[in-house]
Amino acid sequence: MTPHFTVKPLALATLALSVTAALAAPPQADHPAVQRALNHLQAENARSLAGAGHDYSPRDLIVDADGSEHVRFARRYQDLPVIGGDVVVHSRASGTLRKLSQTLRAAPQLGTAATLDSEQAVVAARAAFGGEVQLPPQAQLAVYARGLKPRLAYDVSVSGTLANGAPSRSHIVVDAHSGRVLDRWDDLHTAAAVGTGKSLYVGTVTLNTDSLSTGGFALRDTTRGNHETHDLKGKDAYFGNPKSQVMKDADNAWGTGVQGNKSQSDGVDAAYGFATTWDFYKTRFGRSGIADDGRGGKSRVHASNWGGALYNAFWDDGCFCMTYTNQAGAGNGALVSLDVAGHEMTHGVTSNTAGLIYSGESGGLNEATSDIMGAMVERFANNASDPADYLIGEEPLNGSPFRNMIQPSVDGSSADCYYSGVGNIDVHYSSGVANHMFYILAEGSRPAGGPASPTCQASDTRVATGSATVTGIGHLDATAIYYRALTVYMTSNTNFAQARAAMISASSDLFGASSAQTQGVKAAWSAVNVN
Incomplete structure (x- = not known):
């Protein structure tokens, strides 16, 4: 059982470590570096966003060749795990604090009584899983702190087969009051295939794709919410949600860089535009996808342009998807440029935040x-x-x-x-x-x-x-x-x-x-x- 430590005053240990190379090892409960780090956390409550009800579990220790120490802790609040609350304490060889590393944005200050029970959380997680569940899901009450404000939530573990046939052990985080899915990730860290694509506007780009068990590759980004790029093949997408399939390729080298209403390069730009927009919001603001829920959604190329009357690109919350029509008009290219992709998907962000009325x-x-x-x-x-x-x-x-x-x-x-x-x-x-x-x-x-x-x-x-x-x-x-x-x-x-x-x-x-x-x-x- 991993020991837990409540932040309290500790005598500063003076034992120096003698190592000649960087060392990474599970920390022992009585390790002097852990004691020093806990002492720093006590002294730096304001910086670590700690307070009453917080305690820490040491998860990792790295001691550099020069004696610098880096102790990683998991955080608990009112005896609940805090998802996103981990902190690393960096100390100099002398034992003095250098800095803290953490992504927690606000101290947890919330009640721990859930509105939903664990069975209701499991029902919500099963619905979100979207595949065949193989083992009974397990729900653990936790504090979800990956966003701007910590929330009480259930971390539901669901094992089974996803809709695309891939095995999964998913964590699905469900708000303990509203039942909304807050986040999702998988313990089966399958490696994404990496392909290349010749785009229409930005040259050759790298694409994260999905290797198919039947051979070949799908234009599915398993690193960004399983976003898929589909070819509508001229179907009307303005009224309804026509059936489509993810684009596939035999050798993971996509497109020729040539324009056309059947061009695979339209899909290259659409996939690249989604990936870049996802990374922009994730890197700049910590936002996990358009709805901040980890979903990738779909991008669909080659939609009908109604005989040239509609030359467009649009985001649709109804299908949680991005749609690009076929080309229309002499000299005009497909509307899959990077700024257009970022523009349209930001409509989804606005819809899921301020909801600015469109008039x-x-x-x-x-x-x-x-x-x-x-x-x-x-x-x-x-x-x-x-x-x-x-x-x-x-x-x-x-x-x-x-x-x-x-x-x-x-x-x-x-x-x-x-x-x-x-x-x-x-x-x-x-x-x-x-x-x-x-x-x-x-x-x-x-x-x-x-x-x-x-x-x-x-x-x-x-x-x-x-x-x-x-x-x-x-x-x-x-x-x-x-x-x-x-x-x-x-x-x-x-x-x-x-x-x-x-x-x-x-x-x-x-x-x-x-x-x-x-x-x-x-x-x-x-x-x-x-x-």
């Missing part, structure tokens, strides 16, 4: 949110074949973007500035207000080495005519502020003025009310006449 000013914010994050997905990818910019959809349209965030009005319809009637125009055009704001916030109105963005004067409506200088705060801070505003402060009917207030609150949370970032938020919104 009026909230609709413009909804569209702008997707443009902003689509541009940031492209920047995150850092792909030399598709350099980052603030243009949306220029690749499939041969350099003529759907929207230009630097000066939205250049398309002849979008608005650079806020004015009283901006909420009455199409949401794809009113989005220009927030797009323009974000460019100025991230890059500034006159960035060195980048295109200048005219600011708005008081009398300006659709077209900005000002020349004020606003200093940018950088795209990383700007993106962090916008995401927190979206997920924490915005609601379904947020307008532009309320979005300004939401971003000020978000920036104050992240950087402080008097910070340069918060002052930058105020200046950027003022630059588009939102005060």
